Amino acid sequence: MKAVVLGSGGWGTALSQVLCDNGHETTLWSHDPAKAEQVAKTRENPLLKGVRLPDALRVTGDLACLAGADLVVCASPSFAVRETGRKMAPYLTERTVLVSVSKGIERDTNLRMSQVLTQATGGVCRVAALSGPSHAEEVGIRLPTGCVSACQDRETARFVQDAFMNDYFRIYTSDDIVGVELCGAMKNVVALSCGICDGLGFQDNTKALLMTRSMAELTALGEHLGGTRRTFGGLAGMGDLIVTCTSMHSRNRRAGILIGKGMTAREAMEEVGAVVEGYYAAESIHQLAEKEGVEMPICRCAYEVLYQGRDIRSVTPELMGRAKKDELLETTWL
Ligand SMILES: NC(=O)c1ccc[n+]([C@@H]2O[C@H](COP(=O)([O-])OP(=O)(O)OC[C@H]3O[C@@H](n4cnc5c(N)ncnc54)[C@H](O)[C@@H]3O)[C@@H](O)[C@H]2O)c1
Structure with a gap:
């Protein structure tokens, strides 16, 4: 099969290596020809240090590489997905399968990335999402990893599963693309919050409390937006939350640590030096929660700290002092 990966960041590069390892004729495209x-x-x-790319992998800045592609992977950062979708549109046909691997919600529209791609490409082809607990650095050195290929059309989800799955990259399918994409975008806000928690000097108990109760919030919002509750307990949900909130590979968590130590959100993002998608997702989640009328105290506090200059030290007493609750009766996720 002919595969093209658009976006030569760490993740696009690692995925292009997976496709190459699986014997597909693969090209990695960068928006920057140099x-x-x-x-x-x-x-x-x-952006993927220490990985020698397979000889068979073609790398180019020329979009003509898309001609005749069976599988196109969009691995741009979420702010650039619409622009990348517009660029690829003239080359897609109804038999192309397009896979979104970006984790975010579009600012202003609050659309999921597969929705953005469908709009930007004029809906000419099928769109799936691939998401899960997967650091590019670890996939790059072929460590065992699992992800979910999601599409409402199960046959398309299986096509993507077949393209990517091998002995170090295990792929499950799902027809809940709404839930899978929302999990991937929303967990970045929790990773930021967990980083703040680390930066403030809290330890394992606090982080476990924060992760679990955040997951209850994300599940509640996700269900309101059409996702399936069980997805949130799976690889794209709890799995990705664990990997992002506990690892120093996560730039969202690293930015949070700096904020917890006293930097402003802007200063922390500058220091991390890469796009911190959780910062933008915090705003989208806040808007969606308000619109849907879903109570999300942790995500609201994150929004207030990130966007309204709220003093982080005032957050813990508020969250710890909330009204008493029954865990099973009053938690959607459990
Ligand atoms: N890194 C991971 O482990 C990982 C895992 C799963 C999903 N993702 C998702 O994949 C997406 C890409 O992340 P990454 O870690 O590969 O990014 P990265 O920070 O490693 O690289 C970003 C890339 O985007 C390119 N870029 C910048 N502006 C652009 C534009 N206007 N148009 C097109 N490309 C542009 C840069 O040149 C760079 O190659 C993100 O949405 C991320 O959430 C990343």
Whole structure:
């Protein structure tokens, strides 16, 4: 099969290696031609240090590589997904399968990434999402990893499963693309909050409390927006939450740690030096929760700290002092 991965960040690069390992004729495209040339020549991407790219992988800055592709993977950062969708549109046909692997919610529209791609490409082809607990750094060195291929059309989800699955990359299918995409976008806010928690000097108990109760909030909102509750307990939900909230690979968590130590959100993002998608997702989640009338105290506090300059030290007493609750009777997720 002919596969093209659009986006030569760490994740696009790691996924293009997976597709190459699986024997597909694979091209990695970068929006920056100079970068494409450099990666093609050195066979290494500075965004995925230490991984020597397979000889069979083509790297280019020329979109003509999309002609005749059976599988197109969009691995742009979420702010650039619409722009990338518009660029790829002329090359897609009704037999192309497009896979979104970006984790975010579009600012202003609050759309999921597969919805953005469908709009930007004029709905010409089927769109799936691939998501789960997967650091590019670990997939890049072929450590056992699991993800979910989601599409309302199960046959398309299976097509993507077949394309990616191998002995180190295990893929499950799901028809709940709404839930899978929402999990991927929303967990970044929890990772930021867990980072703040670390930065404030709290330890394991607090983080477990924060992760579990955040998951209850995300599930409640996700169900309101059409996701399936069980997805939130699966790989794209709890799985991704665990990997993002406990690892230093997560730039969202790293930014949170800096905020917890006293930096402003802007200063922390500058220091991390890469797009902190949880910062933007916090605003979208806040707007969606308000619109849907879903109570999300942890995500609301994160929004107030990130966008309204609220003093983080005032958050813990508020959250710990909330009205008494019954865990099973008053929690959607459990
Ligand atoms: N890194 C991971 O482990 C991982 C895992 C799963 C999902 N994701 C998701 O994949 C997406 C990409 O993340 P990443 O970690 O590969 O990013 P990255 O930070 O490693 O790289 C970002 C890439 O985007 C490119 N870029 C910048 N502006 C652009 C534009 N206007 N148009 C197109 N490309 C542009 C940059 O050149 C760079 O190659 C994100 O949505 C992320 O949430 C990442």
